[in-house]
Amino acid sequence: MSNKTTFVSFLLDETGSMQSIKDDTVGGFNAYLDTLKKGGDSILFSLVSFNSSKTLKRYVAEPVTTIQPLSEDDYQPHAMTPLIDAAVKIITATDEAVSQRTDEPNVVIVMQTDGMENVSVEYTTTDLALLIKEKEAAGWQFVFLGAGLDAFAAAREAGIVIDASRVVSYDRQMSHEVFAATAANVEEYARSGDEKNLVFSHAQRAQVGDKYTDQYLDATAPETTPPKKKRVEKKDRRSSTVDDIKL
Numbered sequence: 136m137s138n139k140t141t142f143v144s145f146l147l148d149e150t151g152s153m154q155s156i157k158d159d160t161v162g163g164f165n166a167y168l169d170t171l172k173k174g175g176d177s178i179l180f181s182l183v184s185f186n187s188s189k190t191l192k193r194y195v196a197e198p199v200t201t202i203q204p205l206s207e208d209d210y211q212p213h214a215m216t217p218l219i220d221a222a223v224k225i226i227t228a229t230d231e232a233v234s235q236r237t238d239e240p241n242v243v244i245v246m247q248t249d250g251m252e253n254v255s256v257e258y259t260t261t262d263l264a265l266l267i268k269e270k271e272a273a274g275w276q277f278v279f280l281g282a283g284l285d286a287f288a289a290a291r292e293a294g295i296v297i298d299a300s301r302v303v304s305y306d307r308q309m310s311h312e313v314f315a316a317t318a319a320n321v322e323e324y325a326r327s328g329d330e331k332n333l334v335f336s337h338a339q340r341a342q343v344g345d346k347y348t349d350q351y352l353d354a355t356a357p358e359t360t361p362p363k364k365k366r367v368e369k370k371d372r373r374s375s376t377v378d379d380i381k382l
Contacts, residue, residue, distance in 0.1 A: 168318075
């Protein structure tokens with residue numbers, strides 16, 4: 136049983152492609168909140184939603200029991216996917232809150248998206264990869280949820296280089312199920328302090344329709360990172376690859 140305070144931060148995709156699963160996302164997220172509230176005020180919760188119009192810090196390190204449910208009126212998917220910029224911002228906001236503490240809380244960052252990075256301008260893949268590496272060395276935990284795509288490949292392309300066991304791809308019609316599974320894992324981590332509780336089980340992956348991640352979990356597979364795609368040469372500062380970083 137952990138007596139530590141746990142910071143739980145959630146990065147929520149509010150881009151245009153989320154419109155088709157808006158209702159399920161709102162309902163699933165609110166169920167996620169309800170589960171975390173079982174942990175009482177020992178969980179300090181942050182919520183940041185993002186699209187190319189704005190990155191909105193809705194809550195930063197507030198007692199989870201005080202967080203209001205998400206409504207369909209205040210969740211309005213539109214625009215594009217600055218995943219790198221948004222990820223750096225939620226990590227930075229969480230770090231600023233943690234730095235005000237005199238204790239050493241547990242920290243878990245959950246990132247959710249249904250699309251590939253396509254419009255970040257403030258930070259690069261290298262910036263994000265190095266920031267995550269730094270925070271993991273400090274004991275922070277990271278979880279990544281991808282709707283209707285190869286989540287491990289999408290995360291890595293953005294610089295989110297984390298253990299595949301904390302990454303899950305889910306069918307777009309399984310928002311409730313993936314939020315429920317993530318909430319159960321995070322709540323158990325907050326209760327126990329054991330990072331193994333953040334690992335998605337094979338049963339959870341099957342339930343949410345994960346068709347991609349097993350190939351990255353299998354240590355015997357010939358390739359444990361996404362295959363590099365051929366792409367047209369273009370100048371883009373985000374194209375700096377995480378493969379050159381010793382992670």
